[in-house]
Amino acid sequence: xxxxxxxxxxxxxxxxxxxxxxxxxxxxxxxxxxxxxxxxxxxxxxxxxxxxxxxxxxxxxxxxxxxxxxxxxxxxxxxxxxxxxxxxxxxxxxxxxxxxxxxxxxxxxxxxxxxxxxxxxxxxxxxxxxxxxxxxxxxxxxxxxxxxxxxxxxxxx
Ligand code: THU
Numbered sequence: 001x002x003x004x005x006x007x008x009x010x011x012x013x014x015x016x017x018x019x020x021x022x023x024x025x026x027x028x029x030x031x032x033x034x035x036x037x038x039x040x041x042x043x044x045x046x047x048x049x050x051x052x053x054x055x056x057x058x059x060x061x062x063x064x065x066x067x068x069x070x071x072x073x074x075x076x077x078x079x080x081x082x083x084x085x086x087x088x089x090x091x092x093x094x095x096x097x098x099x100x101x102x103x104x105x106x107x108x109x110x111x112x113x114x115x116x117x118x119x120x121x122x123x124x125x126x127x128x129x130x131x132x133x134x135x136x137x138x139x140x141x142x143x144x145x146x147x148x149x150x151x152x153x154x155x156x157x
Pocket of ligand 1: 038041043045060061062063070071072073074110111112115
């Protein structure tokens with residue numbers, strides 16, 4: 001029997017100690033939550049993607065009365081970015097969640113599995129690591145690559 005261990009590194013920052021570029025991206029994600037459509041969950045998610053050409057593209061969760069037809073904020077942002085700029089890598093993605101009941105997530109918002117798979121695809125198609133900023137009220141977790149969030153990702157090789 002063999003065993004292996006997978007480790008990931010993530011940084012823990014307070015919002016106040018973020019650099020200017022990261023702060024701008026986090027603010028864009030927070031601002032984007034205002035454009036979320038979440039009449040069912042009342043949980044507003046914002047994602048902001050920083051492209052290599054320094055354009056910031058935002059996305060929000062878009063819910064639907066037929067629940068599975070909705071889409072998460074991260075995929076909305078990345079699909080839009082990749083549709084508008086199919087040759088421009090995405091350098092970073094910030095994600096925040098704001099509940100109508102409890103306000104901003106206390107702990108950093110962790111993306112769902114399907115969004116992780118799409119984040120990884122974006123990273124791979126441009127062969128450029130995508131930093132991911134998971135935002136909470138008190139702390140922001142930063143991983144240097146979407147790969148870190150999805151060990152044993154599906155691939156068809
Ligand atoms: N949601 C996201 O936008 N991103 C995620 O990574 C997980 C969940 C949305 C889906 C739904 O509109 C709401 O959050 C509550 O689950």
